[in-house]
Amino acid sequence: MSNGQDGKSFFLDDEEIPFEDGQTIIQAALSAGKYIPHLCYHPEFKPHGSCKLCTVRIDSRTITTEDGQTVKIPGRAAASCTTPAQDGQHVESETPELLDLRRTLVQMLLVEGNHYCPSCEKSGKCMLQGLGYDLGVMSPHFPQYFSKREVDASHPDILLDFNRCILCELCVRASAEVDKKNVFSLSGRGNTKHLICNSESGLLGDTNIAATDKAANVCPVGVILHKRHGFEVPYGQRRFDRAPISDNPVQYAPVKEQV
Amino acid sequence: MMHQFELETARNPEALRRIVIEPVSRVEGHGKVTILLDDDNKVHQVRLHIVEFRGFEKFIEGRPYWEVPVLVQRLCGICPVSHHLAASKAMDMIVGAAQLTPTAEKIRRLMHYGQMLQSHALHFFHLSSPDLLFGFDSDVAQRNIVGVAAANPDVAKKGVLLRKFGQEVIRVTSGKRVHGTGSVPGGVNKPLTPEERDYLLKDADQMVAWSVDAVRIIKQLHRANPGLYDRFGEVESTMMSLVDPSGDLDFYHGALRARDAAGEVMFDQVSYQGYHTLLTEGVKPWSYMKFPYITALGDEKGWYKVGPLARIQNCDRIPTPQAEKERLEFVAHGNGKPMHGSLGFHWARMIEMLCAAETIKTLLLDPDITGADIMTGGPRGYEGIGVIEAPRGTLFHHYRVDDDDLVTYANLIVSTTNNNTAMNVAVRDVARHYLDGRELTEGLLNHIEVAIRCFDPCLSCATHALGKMPLEVELLDAAGILVDRMVKDETGGVRQSLA
Numbered sequence: 025m026s027n028g029q030d031g032k033s034f035f036l037d038d039e040e041i042p043f044e045d046g047q048t049i050i051q052a053a054l055s056a057g058k059y060i061p062h063l064c065y066h067p068e069f070k071p072h073g074s075c076k077l078c079t080v081r082i083d084s085r086t087i088t089t090e091d092g093q094t095v096k097i098p099g100r101a102a103a104s105c106t107t108p109a110q111d112g113q114h115v116e117s118e119t120p121e122l123l124d125l126r127r128t129l130v131q132m133l134l135v136e137g138n139h140y141c142p143s144c145e146k147s148g149k150c151m152l153q154g155l156g157y158d159l160g161v162m163s164p165h166f167p168q169y170f171s172k173r174e175v176d177a178s179h180p181d182i183l184l185d186f187n188r189c190i191l192c193e194l195c196v197r198a199s200a201e202v203d204k205k206n207v208f209s210l211s212g213r214g215n216t217k218h219l220i221c222n223s224e225s226g227l228l229g230d231t232n233i234a235a236t237d238k239a240a241n242v243c244p245v246g247v248i249l250h251k252r253h254g255f256e257v258p259y260g261q262r263r264f265d266r267a268p269i270s271d272n273p274v275q276y277a278p279v280k281e282q283v
Numbered sequence: 284m285m286h287q288f289e290l291e292t293a294r295n296p297e298a299l300r301r302i303v304i305e306p307v308s309r310v311e312g313h314g315k316v317t318i319l320l321d322d323d324n325k326v327h328q329v330r331l332h333i334v335e336f337r338g339f340e341k342f343i344e345g346r347p348y349w350e351v352p353v354l355v356q357r358l359c360g361i362c363p364v365s366h367h368l369a370a371s372k373a374m375d376m377i378v379g380a381a382q383l384t385p386t387a388e389k390i391r392r393l394m395h396y397g398q399m400l401q402s403h404a405l406h407f408f409h410l411s412s413p414d415l416l417f418g419f420d421s422d423v424a425q426r427n428i429v430g431v432a433a434a435n436p437d438v439a440k441k442g443v444l445l446r447k448f449g450q451e452v453i454r455v456t457s458g459k460r461v462h463g464t465g466s467v468p469g470g471v472n473k474p475l476t477p478e479e480r481d482y483l484l485k486d487a488d489q490m491v492a493w494s495v496d497a498v499r500i501i502k503q504l505h506r507a508n509p510g511l512y513d514r515f516g517e518v519e520s521t522m523m524s525l526v527d528p529s530g531d532l533d534f535y536h537g538a539l540r541a542r543d544a545a546g547e548v549m550f551d552q553v554s555y556q557g558y559h560t561l562l563t564e565g566v567k568p569w570s571y572m573k574f575p576y577i578t579a580l581g582d583e584k585g586w587y588k589v590g591p592l593a594r595i596q597n598c599d600r601i602p603t604p605q606a607e608k609e610r611l612e613f614v615a616h617g618n619g620k621p622m623h624g625s626l627g628f629h630w631a632r633m634i635e636m637l638c639a640a641e642t643i644k645t646l647l648l649d650p651d652i653t654g655a656d657i658m659t660g661g662p663r664g665y666e667g668i669g670v671i672e673a674p675r676g677t678l679f680h681h682y683r684v685d686d687d688d689l690v691t692y693a694n695l696i697v698s699t700t701n702n703n704t705a706m707n708v709a710v711r712d713v714a715r716h717y718l719d720g721r722e723l724t725e726g727l728l729n730h731i732e733v734a735i736r737c738f739d740p741c742l743s744c745a746t747h748a749l750g751k752m753p754l755e756v757e758l759l760d761a762a763g764i765l766v767d768r769m770v771k772d773e774t775g776g777v778r779q780s781l782a
Contacts, residue, residue, distance in 0.1 A: 142462060143354035175345060177687035183347055251688055252378075254349040258465065258473040259458025 032111040036080075037118050041109075047278075049104035049115055050078050054277035059270040060117050061126050061155055063133075063244055064192035065105040067278040069201060072193055073106040077126050077155065080104045081116040127159045135166045138173070138187035139245075145254030146246030148262030152190060153245075154269030176221070178229030181251055188246045189219045195248055199239035207233045219247070290711040293319050293328035302723065307331075307732055314740070316731055318714055326719045329711040331703075331735065332570050343693040348377050348667075348684045353464050355680070355695075361405070361741055363462050364398035364453055365673035365698075368535070369680040372669025374468035377684050379661025386654035387470035390456050392535045393646045394465060395671070396639040397452025399534055400490070402674035403591075403636040404449060406739045407497060408442025411629060414733050415504055420726020438500070441493045445636070448483075448490050452643060455479045470658035480647050487644035491605065494637035498609050501630045505616065513616075516625030516709040516734035519544040520586060521577065522593035523701070525672050528552070530599035532638065534672040540597050541577065541587060546621040549577075555670035558679050564696065574703050575696055586704035589676025590738060591631035596621050601634070603641035609634045625709045625737035632739070673698045675739050699740040709734040 033042045036053050043052035048071060050060050064075040084099035099116070116122065133139075133152060141147045155161075173186035191210060196219075199207040207228075211220045223230035233240060240248055259265060293299055296319055305315030319328035339358045343351060352370040356363035368391055375383065383391070413426040416435060425434070432439035450460040455475060457463025465471050505512040521544065525537035530551075539553040539561070553561060565574040565582045576585030587593070596614070601607040613630060616622070646652055669680045676698030683692035699706075713734045718727055 142357055143350055145350060145353075175347070175689065177347065177689050183688070249347075251347070252349055254347065255353055255464045255467050256472055259463065261473075 032109075034109050034111065034113045034115055036115045038114075043109040047109050049080060049102075049107050049109050051105075051278050052109045053104070053115075053117075054273045057273050058117075059273035059276075060104050061158065061270070062105060062276070063151055063155065063190060064194065065276075066194055066197075066242065067276055068238075069194065069197040071103075071105040072197070073103040075129070075190070075192055076103060077129055078104040079122060079125060080107075081119070081122065082107070083114050084116060123159060126155075127161055128165075130156050130159055130161050131163075131165045133190050134161070135164050135168050137169075137171060137189060144188070144246045145249060146188070148257070148259070148265050150246055150264075151244035151269060154264045157264070158268050158270050173218070176228050177251075178227040179231075179233065179251075180229070181235040182228060182233065182240055183249045183251050184219075184221075184228055185247055185249065186219060190245055191217060191219065192244060194242045194244060195219070195239045198242045199233070199237065202238040203233075205232055205237065205239070207231045207237075207239055290326060290329050290715065291707065296328060299327055302728075304728055304731060307735055314735075316710060316735070318718065318731075320718075324718070324720050324722065326711075326714045329707070329714045329731075330569060331707050331710055340693045340695055343682075343690050346690055347688050348374050348682065348690055349468055349688075351682065351690060351693075352466055352468070353462075355693075356462055359741060360461055362398060362402050362674050364394055364457070365671055365678050366680070366695075367457070367463070367466055368395055369669040369671045369673075369678050370682075371466040371468060372536075372671065373667035373680045373682050375669070376664045376667035377682070378469040379663055380469040380659045381661060382659070383470055384654070384656040384659050385651040386474050387657045387659070388535075389646055389649055389651050390471045390474060390657070391466055393475075393643060393652065394453055394456035394463075395535050396642045396646070397449045397456065399449070399639040399674050400494075400636055400643065401446045401449025401453065402739075403632050403639070404442055404445035404497075406674075406736075407501075407629060407633060407636070408439065408446070410739075411733075411736050412438065412442070414729070414736070415501070415626075415629065419730050419733050420724065423725055423729075426729075441496065445490060445493055445497075445640075448486055449639075452483060455483060467658075469660045472657070474654055474657055475647075475652050477653055480653060484644070484647045487640070487647060490640040491637065491644060494633070494640040495605060498630070498633040498637055501633050502609075502612070505626070505630055512626045513622060513624045516713050516737060517623050518588060518625060518705045518708045518712065519623045520588050520705055520708070521549065521580075522597050522621070523577075523587045523589055524594040524597045524677055525555070525670065526551075526598050527602075532594060532598040532601045532635075534635075534639075536671070539670075539677075542597055542621070544621065544623065546596065555679070556668050558668065558670065558696075559681065559694075562696070564700075570703070572703050573696075573700055575701055576704070587701065588705040588738075589698055589701040590628065590674075591635050592622065592625075592628045593676065594672060595631040595634055601638050603638050603645070605641055606634050606638035609637060625734050628737040628739070675699055675741055676701050697741070699738070702738050702740065706735055706738050706740060709737070 033040050036058050039058065041052050041056045041058060050062060050065055053060050060078045062078040064072045065078060079101050081099040082102055085097045087095055087097060089095055130152065134156065141153055147153060176184040193210060196208045196210065199205050206222055209220050209222055210217055212218050220226060221228045221231050235250055299319035299321055302318040302320065303315055307314045307316060315332050317330050317332060318326060320326055339355060343355060346354060351374060352367050355370045356367040359366060409428045412431050413428065416431060417426050428439065453463060454460045457465030465473065521541050523539060523541040525533060526540045527533040527537045539555055540551045541549040543549050561578060562575050563578045565576055567574060576582045577587060595610055601610050613634060666683050671678050678698050679696040681694040682690050685691050710731050713730050717730045721727060
């Protein structure tokens, strides 16, 4: 593989990945067609580093002890969406340890909210569900949290089902950075942290969000839904029916600006 | 005619022995039967109890209306298409779809008739044929579908493949064999492709032929032993079902008709939009399942039965030729009188399966089935009622939706609930005729279950509960001391153990 524009590259699971100065590990990997699981990363927004699905290990080492045994010293764990790529570094992603970690994170997200895929209209195009399948999540594993969250249907075109929020803040960033409306925020701390709407009533219907806004179209799960369109796409034609979430990494890569 | 309340409540229950059949096996869901006997084994009280409760109606509230057809079908794994379509029909009213496009309606009909085929095949071959082919008190180790497969491999094979075909029809129209998403408020989300149509069409004639064979099996059983087959678990009652505007059998849409026990029409072409004034849902303290009755007749006289036996005798005609020929034979068998023996359900059910197979073929040959116009809509509504003839009988879905598109009210009357009183009367009739004064045996108790199975009850639907199949029967003396106990495990093995 040829090096990047700046002649620099790193190794991801022993495969050489070119990158340009300023690119993060995940940006370079996805551009090169190597998938790293993620939920809060989005190519159009500043990295957030909160979901930790994209965690990788950097520069693990192997040493030989005095008695001749070979021991692997794990490299540092880092979110690949916030860590700049560096020339010559060795990055591990598809290791059993990291896959287990990601599987656990997805399981924790699944039990923290009320993710009833069978009746969720986002099923088949939900990134959390897609990752669950990709990582081989076969059971919730953890006890259900059974959180009780109300649905906000006050907006004429958009419905919010807070039961499915994974606090990725993509809608927060989209509304602030792209739509310039600041419709969404997170409130509370720890396990009381939750998504809110920035209106006096707290209702989405009292904000100035529109169905065409970026924030209304960026939710990776089934929180922000366009009303009256559920289940329009039949089985077999939904996004992840056609191919698993990891099938086409380049779709998540940053789009290069035309010169 | 046996009075509906006879044997419902004993005068002195504290002095009687109590026998419990729990759960009832080879039915969908979880129920139990209690029988109170005196020291001479005379039956004083028999009740079919539905003991589970899930409350779908409550947690549908607050959900967006377009989610309901997909959500509500989860209350059943056997006939989810019925709930999927009944909810869709109700939500059609919310989106103002007074008349679906021809393609959408035919796709829904195809889905529904596919379900009718698979559900009836499942019930007849898998659940009931062991009783019918081997005898109600035959060797319990053989009395199951595995026993049928060993003794009658051709019958078992046809049963399995008929069901498979029905499920394939459902998969092609809804996306999945169980719990698909094909029907949406205002239409469907896909038509058939020519390839899908041809895939189903290649087996359609075979399914019709095998359905004819199935009717022949049950017809022969009736003719060989009319004393048993025409009279067992007899429930003389009103019969209610949907019929189309010309009085024909229609599983997908129509208006309500009822005939009295003698076969006289009591009401006809009554719009189901007024079901809540036509019917009242009675309750009893010993069951989670309600007891609906025709309001004008009161709870004592207003109860009725639904399902195949009601439908076949309620309609004036079946619109497919071979099923209509069989219906005429069925009617002729009664010599001018309606059949109320519970085993008649099986015969009627197989005629319906034949009708479903014929209708599937007709729909597959219709060019509309591959049309592109699949959605429609109109002025927004706030209340929707959808009724359909599910495999087990008339199914009512009723919703109210607010300005924000959320459901504020849901009421379901499922097929099995409509048959609640009739099933209780049937088991009391059997208990009185077969158990009264006799020593308890597994075979005798199976007579009770055979009567329940005739109705093909879906107790999961009726109570929204899932059940297990093992059976445990306890015999207690008048003082409540356990004197005998029989246990049937999941494999059908029976062991008797004195306490």
